[in-house]
Amino acid sequence: MRRRSSIRARRTTAILAAGCIVASSFAVSQEGGEEAATRGITGRIVVESEHGHVRGRPDLDLDSPILVRVAARDHRPDGRWVTELEFIGVDAGVFDLRDSLVFDDGGPTERLEPLPVEIVSNLASDAPSDVFLAEAPPATIAGGYRTVLVVVAVAWTLVPVVVVVRRLLRRPPTPPVPPPSPTILDRLEPLVRRAADRQLTVDERGRLELLLHAHWRMRLGLEDDPAAAVRRIRRDPEAGRLLRRVEAWLHAPDGRSPSAAELGELLAPYGDRVPEVVS
Amino acid sequence: MNDSNATTDAGPAAGEAFARTVSTSVARTVVGQEVVVERILIALLTGGHLLLEGVPGIAKTLLVQAVGRAIDLEFKRIQFTIDLLPSDIVGSEILDPESGSFRIHKGPAFTNLLLADEINRASPKVQSALLEAMQERRVSIGDTTHDLPAPFLVIATQNPVEQAGTFELPEAQLDRFMLRHRLDYPTFDEEAEVVRRGLQLKLKRQGDGAVPMSAFDAIEEASPFHVRDLTKAMERVLEVHVSDVFVRDCVELVTMTRDHPDLELGCSPRAAIALVNASRARAFIHGRDYAVPEDFLALAEDVVLHRIRLNYEALAEGRRGEDVLREILANLA
Numbered sequence: 314m315r316r317r318s319s320i321r322a323r324r325t326t327a328i329l330a331a332g333c334i335v336a337s338s339f340a341v342s343q344e345g346g347e348e349a350a351t352r353g354i355t356g357r358i359v360v361e362s363e364h365g366h367v368r369g370r371p372d373l374d375l376d377s378p379i380l381v382r383v384a385a386r387d388h389r390p391d392g393r394w395v396t397e398l399e400f401i402g403v404d405a406g407v408f409d410l411r412d413s414l415v416f417d418d419g420g421p422t423e424r425l426e427p428l429p430v431e432i433v434s435n436l437a438s439d440a441p442s443d444v445f446l447a448e449a450p451p452a453t454i455a456g457g458y459r460t461v462l463v464v465v466a467v468a469w470t471l472v473p474v475v476v477v478v479r480r481l482l483r484r485p486p487t488p489p490v491p492p493p494s495p496t497i498l499d500r501l502e503p504l505v506r507r508a509a510d511r512q513l514t515v516d517e518r519g520r521l522e523l524l525l526h527a528h529w530r531m532r533l534g535l536e537d538d539p540a541a542a543v544r545r546i547r548r549d550p551e552a553g554r555l556l557r558r559v560e561a562w563l564h565a566p567d568g569r570s571p572s573a574a575e576l577g578e579l580l581a582p583y584g585d586r587v588p589e590v591v592s
Numbered sequence: 593m594n595d596s597n598a599t600t601d602a603g604p605a606a607g608e609a610f611a612r613t614v615s616t617s618v619a620r621t622v623v624g625q626e627v628v629v630e631r632i633l634i635a636l637l638t639g640g641h642l643l644l645e646g647v648p649g650i651a652k653t654l655l656v657q658a659v660g661r662a663i664d665l666e667f668k669r670i671q672f673t674i675d676l677l678p679s680d681i682v683g684s685e686i687l688d689p690e691s692g693s694f695r696i697h698k699g700p701a702f703t704n705l706l707l708a709d710e711i712n713r714a715s716p717k718v719q720s721a722l723l724e725a726m727q728e729r730r731v732s733i734g735d736t737t738h739d740l741p742a743p744f745l746v747i748a749t750q751n752p753v754e755q756a757g758t759f760e761l762p763e764a765q766l767d768r769f770m771l772r773h774r775l776d777y778p779t780f781d782e783e784a785e786v787v788r789r790g791l792q793l794k795l796k797r798q799g800d801g802a803v804p805m806s807a808f809d810a811i812e813e814a815s816p817f818h819v820r821d822l823t824k825a826m827e828r829v830l831e832v833h834v835s836d837v838f839v840r841d842c843v844e845l846v847t848m849t850r851d852h853p854d855l856e857l858g859c860s861p862r863a864a865i866a867l868v869n870a871s872r873a874r875a876f877i878h879g880r881d882y883a884v885p886e887d888f889l890a891l892a893e894d895v896v897l898h899r900i901r902l903n904y905e906a907l908a909e910g911r912r913g914e915d916v917l918r919e920i921l922a923n924l925a
Contacts, residue, residue, distance in 0.1 A: 537918060540889035
């Protein structure tokens with residue numbers, strides 16, 4: 314007894330489930346005798362006729378307000394021809410599906426009962442849309458992901474390019490005119506004057522001697538190597554004689570300062586002002 | 593010994609004669625390299641140590657041995673290798689099987705002139721042992737400390753090309769060398785003369801056999817000088833006058849290396865001391881009793897270059913220590 318009731322409950326459940334599935338698979342509702350379907354969504358309708366199977370009109374195209382295709386066919390034992398049709402509404406409105414059908418034998422579809430279907434649209438009436446050829450929405454920051462990506466990439470590339478180009482085009486600021494480099498003689502002059510007055514400090518005496526080296530190096534056009542240059546200067550008849558006397562004055566153990574006359578003679582060659590620039 | 597009066601003569605000419613005699617004696621064996629002979633003499637006269645850098649085969653060992661022979665100095669040579677131990681240099685205690693006690697075996701460091709060939713091939717531990725001996729002029733073997741002979745001069749060599757498997761001397765160790773001199777290849781004429789001299793070498797007979805003589809066999813046995821002549825010369829060097837102006841120049845040069853924008857490491861005060869001392873010796877060699885700027889200008893490269901280190905930016909720009917030093921010398925005034 315219990316087993317029978319259990320079987321009955323299972324059958325009931327199965328029927329209800331099948332009913333739900335069928336109901337959900339048909340996106341069509343029957344209100345006021347009209348089949349209703351959402352625009353662009355496939356709807357189904359079953360057409361029974363005693364004159365034969367029907368099918369969609371062969372001249373239907375994407376511009377037609379409604380498109381029809383055959384989903385299944387059956388010929389019942391009672392002689393009725395059953396055709397299950399799928400249709401897609403392109404435009405919103407109420408249509409008689411018979412206008413989109415033909416009989417296999419080519420007979421008039423007026424032999425069928427009217428087949429009104431209503432195509433409803435969930436979009437606003439003025440929303441531009443096309444069921445089959447969706448127009449790309451205009452690129453905006455909020456939408457058009459690919460476009461936005463392209464724009465960002467271009468900007469990403471352009472920024473350094475712009476920076477580099479601007480830097481290249483930027484005019485360098487006019488460098489401040491450097492003060493003329495003091496010539497060796499400019500630097501020698503005060504030291505020579507102080508030497509004549511015997512007021513040179515140790516540091517000044519050191520600088521005086523090294524400036525004399527630099528003076529002769531430039532005057533004789535000697536190489537950059539200071540050691541080699543000094544060797545050559547010492548071998549020069551004029552420069553060597555003067556330099557050795559300066560060395561004896563500044564470095565010799567007796568340390569005798571030259572007399573005013575000697576000093577004048579010693580420093581005389583450095584009195585001529587020539588345009589030399591300290592290297 | 594007939595020229596030994598050179599150092600006993602008073603006056604500035606004594607040093608010049610001493611140097612000329614040594615150079616002449618060395619020149620009978622070694623062709624050219626007068627500057628290196630001068631540097632070795634400077635090191636000998638001032639008690640500094642010398643690092644010679646040069647590719648193999650330019651007579652570094654022969655030169656040092658010839659100078660040692662010219663002044664009658666005891667000469668020893670150590671070839672530095674990776675497996676050398678400190679005891680191989682300074683010596684060790686050895687168990688005498690007959691007496692059953694330990695006896696001291698003195699290493700090759702106990703000599704006047706020690707040639708440390710390819711010093712950068714030994715491990716830092718060995719380098720350190722030698723450099724300590726150089727600094728302190730004494731070594732410890734077991735529990736006892738031994739003074740090294742006087743004079744004691746280390747002349748180390750480095751091959752600047754082959755650096756694989758070597759231990760570069762750190763700056764602190766390099767600083768202990770008074771001078772680092774780079775040897776160049778001989779000139780064309782000098783090299784031709786080297787070859788000609790090689791052609792004149794004969795066979796050295798040993799019993800019934802013989803081996804070809806080498807340049808080492810051609811070093812004169814007779815020494816024109818004795819160690820005491822060197823000592824006198826060293827005394828004379830100490831009498832060479834160094835003016836305040838000269839000291840100012842040397843210190844200025846050294847301090848400028850510390851402020852130069854291309855240098856990461858400048859010279860230590862030891863460099864200034866070395867520059868003044870070496871200049872004194874050079875003045876003596878050139879027959880002057882006072883040092884002049886030419887002396888420190890000539891020695892600046894050998895005193896300064898191994899004590900400075902270029903910074904990354906300067907290295908990236910391809911600058912060399914020589915360039916920086918030349919710039920400093922040019923701006924010294």
